[in-house]
Amino acid sequence: MSRLSYKIFGALLLTVLLSVGLTSFAANQLTASQFRQYIIRGNNEFITSVESTLGTYYAQYQSWNNVDNILVQLLGSNGGRLVLSNAGGLILADTENKWVGHLTDEYNLSDGNTVSVSGTAAGYFYWLGSDISASGSGYGKGMHNGQNSTGNSAVTIITEPQQQLLDEMNRSIWISGALAGLAALGLGLLLANQIIRPINILNRSARQIASGKLSQRVKVNSRDELGELAESFNHMAKNLENNEQSRQRLLADIAHELRTPLTVIEGTVDGMLDGVFAADTHHLTTIKEESATLTRLIKDLRDISLAESGKLKLEMAQVDIADIVQRQARQASILAKDKSISLITDISSGSSAITGDAIRLNQITSNLLSNALRHTPTGGQITLSLKNMLYQGKPGVMVSVADTGEGIPPADLPHIFDRFYRVTTSRARSEGGSGLGLAIVKEMTEAHGGYVWAESTLGKGSTFNYWLPVSRG
Numbered sequence: 430m431s432r433l434s435y436k437i438f439g440a441l442l443l444t445v446l447l448s449v450g451l452t453s454f455a456a457n458q459l460t461a462s463q464f465r466q467y468i469i470r471g472n473n474e475f476i477t478s479v480e481s482t483l484g485t486y487y488a489q490y491q492s493w494n495n496v497d498n499i500l501v502q503l504l505g506s507n508g509g510r511l512v513l514s515n516a517g518g519l520i521l522a523d524t525e526n527k528w529v530g531h532l533t534d535e536y537n538l539s540d541g542n543t544v545s546v547s548g549t550a551a552g553y554f555y556w557l558g559s560d561i562s563a564s565g566s567g568y569g570k571g572m573h574n575g576q577n578s579t580g581n582s583a584v585t586i587i588t589e590p591q592q593q594l595l596d597e598m599n600r601s602i603w604i605s606g607a608l609a610g611l612a613a614l615g616l617g618l619l620l621a622n623q624i625i626r627p628i629n630i631l632n633r634s635a636r637q638i639a640s641g642k643l644s645q646r647v648k649v650n651s652r653d654e655l656g657e658l659a660e661s662f663n664h665m666a667k668n669l670e671n672n673e674q675s676r677q678r679l680l681a682d683i684a685h686e687l688r689t690p691l692t693v694i695e696g697t698v699d700g701m702l703d704g705v706f707a708a709d710t711h712h713l714t715t716i717k718e719e720s721a722t723l724t725r726l727i728k729d730l731r732d733i734s735l736a737e738s739g740k741l742k743l744e745m746a747q748v749d750i751a752d753i754v755q756r757q758a759r760q761a762s763i764l765a766k767d768k769s770i771s772l773i774t775d776i777s778s779g780s781s782a783i784t785g786d787a788i789r790l791n792q793i794t795s796n797l798l799s800n801a802l803r804h805t806p807t808g809g810q811i812t813l814s815l816k817n818m819l820y821q822g823k824p825g826v827m828v829s830v831a832d833t834g835e836g837i838p839p840a841d842l843p844h845i846f847d848r849f850y851r852v853t854t855s856r857a858r859s860e861g862g863s864g865l866g867l868a869i870v871k872e873m874t875e876a877h878g879g880y881v882w883a884e885s886t887l888g889k890g891s892t893f894n895y896w897l898p899v900s901r902g
């Protein structure tokens with residue numbers, strides 16, 4: 430049993446013992462007192478009937494002669510003992526025939542029940558028996574209402590069968606209390622086990638996760654707080670697993686991206702050292718280009734990691750996005766011309782003042798334009814447009830870069846903004862990048878409170894749009 434089980438069991442045991450003990454004790458007290466009241470009522474009736482019978486007897490015979498039989502008859506099955514004395518305290522009759530002829534004082538019988546005839550005491554009778562308040566031991570005197578003449582509590586006569594009944598009742602109370610306690614304890618343990626079991630399962634699973642088994646999940650059976658805890662646990666485990674998988678993928682991707690330019694540099698340098706390649710401009714340019722690729726890759730990685738961790742510092746200022754778009758269009762037009770691509774700029778007049786980081790906004794537009802240039806064949810067309818647009822009810826500007834390139838397969842379209850994602854049908858690596866360009870565009874746009882999305886028709890071309898909120902005022 431676990432430590433929590435011990436605690437629950439201990440708490441349960443204590444609660445059951447206390448509640449059952451107290452309830453049984455209270456029930457016992459209540460039964461004894463009710464039973465006493467019941468006995469007193471019966472005794473009162475008996476004493477009254479003895480008083481009246483003896484009174485009638487004395488009124489009829491004007492003496493106590495032969496009263497013994499009456500006394501025996503009166504006592505009947507009531508139990509105890511009846512003793513009668515005359516007004517002077519001389520005992521005349523005794524159902525046990527022991528004290529006749531003696532004085533009541535000798536037996537400490539000072540306080541008897543008066544038999545009055547025509548207003549005067551004709552005698553006293555004493556009903557002696559077991560005293561309920563003295564656990565049935567010794568003799569007691571039965572009086573009206575269980576009280577003697579001085580008002581103190583007097584004895585209550587109780588017969589043996591009555592005492593047996595009381596004992597029986599008390600025993601039953603204790604036994605049923607103990608049985609109820611056992612049942613409560615059993616049921617409580619069953620319920621406690623239901624609480625502890627899922628906790629143990631969660632505990633085991635948490636240890637498995639800690640030891641690196643991230644595929645570990647727990648079964649959610651209940652809809653209570655423990656069920657919610659298990660659900661949160663599974664959610665946490667899934668996130669951990671996803672993060673670990675993407676970390677491993679990222680490392681593999683980075684290693685892969687670094688390897689190609691490094692292999693080229695190493696091969697070229699080795700070739701030059703071995704005298705296979707001449708240390709001429711051509712080979713040195715190759716080394717320079719591959720080094721530039723490495724520098725760009727490292728810069729991109731740094732940008733993306735800063736943006737993803739929310740640590741990318743944006744130099745925010747009032748900028749006119751139309752100016753940025755036009756500047757990028759001018760730069761792209763040189764390359765476009767080289768490839769005989771017509772570059773059309775369509776900037777509708779409207780509000781284009783936004784709050785943003787000019788360098789990053791240039792980077793976004795430049796990335797999209799260089800992708801468009803790369804994917805548009807000779808003789809194709811690129812349209813760069815800017816217009817005002819509401820996005821989810823908010824005013825902003827939308828910049829679109831539309832090309833007449835090969836397009837993106839629908840299966841790839843949802844993933845092109847993922848890190849290192851590259852469309853497999855895309856052209857040779859020399860034409861493509863590291864698969865980080867669009868991921869950077871997405872992070873940068875979102876850091877500006879904007880959105881980016883792409884539309885594409887395979888074989889016809891693609892349009893990349895980004896939207897940014899305009900400055901208020």
Ligand code: ADP
Nearest residue numbers: 800801804845851852855862863864865866867
């Ligand atoms: P890269 O730097 O390798 O181009 P990007 O993140 O910019 O990576 O692009 C991701 C993928 O989307 C690439 O595989 C690329 O082929 C594809 N892609 C990007 N822009 C276009 C476009 N204008 N037309 C067709 N495919 C594109």
